[in-house]
Amino acid sequence: MTSVEEPARPNGRIRDAVRTRAEILDVATQEFARAGYDGARVDEIAARTRTTKRMIYYYFGGKEQLFTAVLERAYGVIREAEQGLDVEHLDPVAAIRRLTELTLDHHEQHPDFIRLVSIENIHGAEHIAASEKLGKIGSPAVDVIRRILASGQESGLFTADVDAVDLHAMISSFCFFRVANRHTFGALFGRDLTAPDRREHYRTMLGDMVIAYLTAERATD
Amino acid sequence: MTSVEEPARPNGRIRDAVRTRAEILDVATQEFARAGYDGARVDEIAARTRTTKRMIYYYFGGKEQLFTAVLERAYGVIREAEQGLDVEHLDPVAAIRRLTELTLDHHEQHPDFIRLVSIENIHGAEHIAASEKLGKIGSPAVDVIRRILASGQESGLFTADVDAVDLHAMISSFCFFRVANRHTFGALFGRDLTAPDRREHYRTMLGDMVIAYLTAERATD
Amino acid sequence: MTSVEEPARPNGRIRDAVRTRAEILDVATQEFARAGYDGARVDEIAARTRTTKRMIYYYFGGKEQLFTAVLERAYGVIREAEQGLDVEHLDPVAAIRRLTELTLDHHEQHPDFIRLVSIENIHGAEHIAASEKLGKIGSPAVDVIRRILASGQESGLFTADVDAVDLHAMISSFCFFRVANRHTFGALFGRDLTAPDRREHYRTMLGDMVIAYLTAERATD
Amino acid sequence: MTSVEEPARPNGRIRDAVRTRAEILDVATQEFARAGYDGARVDEIAARTRTTKRMIYYYFGGKEQLFTAVLERAYGVIREAEQGLDVEHLDPVAAIRRLTELTLDHHEQHPDFIRLVSIENIHGAEHIAASEKLGKIGSPAVDVIRRILASGQESGLFTADVDAVDLHAMISSFCFFRVANRHTFGALFGRDLTAPDRREHYRTMLGDMVIAYLTAERATD
DNA sequence: CATGAATGAGAATTCATTCAT
DNA sequence: GATGAATGAATTCTCATTCAT
Structure with a gap:
């Protein structure tokens, strides 16, 4: 049997997930505020993050939803x-x-x-x-x-x-x-x-x- | 006071030029106001005009200058x-x-x-x-x-x-x-x-x- | 005639494995038939299953082999x-x-x-x-x-x-x-x-x- | 005055346009037939053409419409x-x-x-x-x-x-x-x-x- | 002055697959 | 056996701008 007694606290990966999500929101906030919705670039947001553009889509679904999350x-x-x-x-x-x-x-x-x-x-x-x-x-x-x-x-x-x-x-x-x-x-x-x-x-x-x-x-x- | 009167009898071409310019500005105003600077499309502006996209570049130089003219x-x-x-x-x-x-x-x-x-x-x-x-x-x-x-x-x-x-x-x-x-x-x-x-x-x-x-x-x- | 009878009393896990495999095949059949090989989405197949995408790879190896199994x-x-x-x-x-x-x-x-x-x-x-x-x-x-x-x-x-x-x-x-x-x-x-x-x-x-x-x-x- | 007596026949560019369009259709026909709608790649079609991918969108609007034109x-x-x-x-x-x-x-x-x-x-x-x-x-x-x-x-x-x-x-x-x-x-x-x-x-x-x-x-x- | 055709560079988005646990 | 998180590589599509006439 695998260890069932997982700590109630989220494990490292999940914790990273939360932090990564927050980091994306931070950068996206700046980028959207700087350039407007259409002027902001998903590429640019990703580049200023420790993750990849792909993760923005994984976490938020798309540019539109990312902006909504930022709001x-x-x-x-x-x-x-x-x-x-x-x-x-x-x-x-x-x-x-x-x-x-x-x-x-x-x-x-x-x-x-x-x-x-x-x-x-x-x-x-x-x-x-x-x-x-x-x-x-x-x-x-x-x-x-x-x-x-x-x-x-x-x-x-x-x-x-x-x-x-x-x-x-x-x-x-x-x-x-x-x-x-x-x-x-x-x-x-x-x-x-x-x-x-x-x-x-x-x-x-x-x-x-x-x-x-x-x-x-x-x-x- | 600056002369508000247009010069008497501009020839047809100039008159058209003035009108075309005004028409582009009208449409561009709506389009920029509707969608923002980056959201506005030069194609869309041209399409809603009786002239072509090329004219926008001819008269204004580019999107940036067009927006400035609109402002x-x-x-x-x-x-x-x-x-x-x-x-x-x-x-x-x-x-x-x-x-x-x-x-x-x-x-x-x-x-x-x-x-x-x-x-x-x-x-x-x-x-x-x-x-x-x-x-x-x-x-x-x-x-x-x-x-x-x-x-x-x-x-x-x-x-x-x-x-x-x-x-x-x-x-x-x-x-x-x-x-x-x-x-x-x-x-x-x-x-x-x-x-x-x-x-x-x-x-x-x-x-x-x-x-x-x-x-x-x-x-x- | 080949043996149609399942072995007597497979344990729960095997039974689940068999059932999971069958469920994946059912859904995959529909999805491939609906959209073609390239049009079918592994994500979609997994989503319509009680298991996860990972299981498809675990059981079948990949999309190609899944299609073969469906056939x-x-x-x-x-x-x-x-x-x-x-x-x-x-x-x-x-x-x-x-x-x-x-x-x-x-x-x-x-x-x-x-x-x-x-x-x-x-x-x-x-x-x-x-x-x-x-x-x-x-x-x-x-x-x-x-x-x-x-x-x-x-x-x-x-x-x-x-x-x-x-x-x-x-x-x-x-x-x-x-x-x-x-x-x-x-x-x-x-x-x-x-x-x-x-x-x-x-x-x-x-x-x-x-x-x-x-x-x-x-x-x- | 510029030459107004354009030949009734389409000029070189238009002729090219017609030919380019036909060439795209030829290649697209092969590519769609070879790989199916979803399996076909717009990139691949463009690569086998003398024009660029951009022209496919210019002429046909998108992959879907290209397939329709092929049909x-x-x-x-x-x-x-x-x-x-x-x-x-x-x-x-x-x-x-x-x-x-x-x-x-x-x-x-x-x-x-x-x-x-x-x-x-x-x-x-x-x-x-x-x-x-x-x-x-x-x-x-x-x-x-x-x-x-x-x-x-x-x-x-x-x-x-x-x-x-x-x-x-x-x-x-x-x-x-x-x-x-x-x-x-x-x-x-x-x-x-x-x-x-x-x-x-x-x-x-x-x-x-x-x-x-x-x-x-x-x-x- | 005017025009349709053309386009390079880039933009958002997707997808099958794998990793850490 | 099982799983959610993660991702590299592509894929479709767009856009401001320019060229040839």
């Missing part, structure tokens, strides 16, 4: 980060300000993710649609916003009757644009939206705007 | 539209609100332009850099904003010490995001940011936010 | 059926007619076998040549024909001086063609040679033809 | 040959005998065509179905048979009430089988159905059989 993992990372948001102990105004700052920082720290999302939009979000993992996953950030808004509205601090998803869109817009469109914006206006010495400026500006909006005096309906 | 024309159209902005007869608050509305409408009406800009950003704005026409062209909209801000600040209506380019970025962010990222946003949050029956909602929301920001009560520095 | 078993089935032919108690004319009918029926009932034979002919019968089991095995049907012809010629019923192998070829031709070429024939002539409601027609037609040939009045040489 | 031409050749059948000046019996002989000869002379038809049947005649040229084209041979049968039946020489398409199937069966299945038949029965010194034997045999069938004494219905 899935990228969104997963974002979700994890959002789950780590810890702002609800602050008062509503401070919480929103902190949230906008963290959102801006986070976008700045993940330019590849931003690019992947731009690319996926060029392709009509078809990979998200094809993914089982990525159907309406919502976002922890929206949940956080929803709770802060409820708290702020209850206390009368927030006068705006704004929806959490819409506010999330509003906040994300600037954070996303700042990174995604920095090349054309820089080229056309000569201003680098992601210059480190202007980061604080934009963090403040975005926070000011959102807070101003939420707390503005409003005529009684 | 140049697209930005030109935007600039022309911005030059038509007529809001300075309004009081600063109304002017800003009107400007945000027009900006939002304009983005919605030009999804292909939005896509081209996303695509150009994926490619690091290298075509803008290579273009002679598109160096730091700025934008008439920024000039308009600059003048409104000056007026509003002078009159004390605007308390914020905001820069015109930054405010332009802020306004554009939401308008751009709403169109560019509508696919992923819709897929992930189940909300169509460009649904016609929500357009008014977003116009108001964006205007409210910008106005709130500009007019917020501020502690004296 | 060997298919010819074996045919031979067994032919051995069951029981027409010699009939008078020669009735016996030939019955034989043609059974042959026609049998071909119709084994379209996969027909396809395998077509495929093997495309490959110049190289697998038969490579097989130890399939060297000039002849066919029980030919033996039956030989005996009927001898009887018919002896009694003067059959006037034709025909060879058993040739007559077998003649009978098989139509039965084979009717199944093997039904797709092209149907597509080109709009007639389905294997339509159930025409089966009786073709059985009669073939029998008539063979009988007419064997019993035709002939000038004395 | 179309092969069937075209057959039809042309059948249109040259000149047997109707003979009396019905002689005409049928001559027709069977010519059919047998023709199959023997076109083994590649036979193989292509076998291959197409393995693939369910899908390429014929996809071809615009090859939909129910029927066959001139059937028309000839139809007229001979009518004449023979009218004169009372032919007693059989046989349909022309069925008789064509019957005659073709043997001619086809003799070539298509010669490898397996030879391997299993040790008889070469296409041995030159047996050709006359089979021509006679087939003619005898068909004539016997058509002229057999029949009980009055």
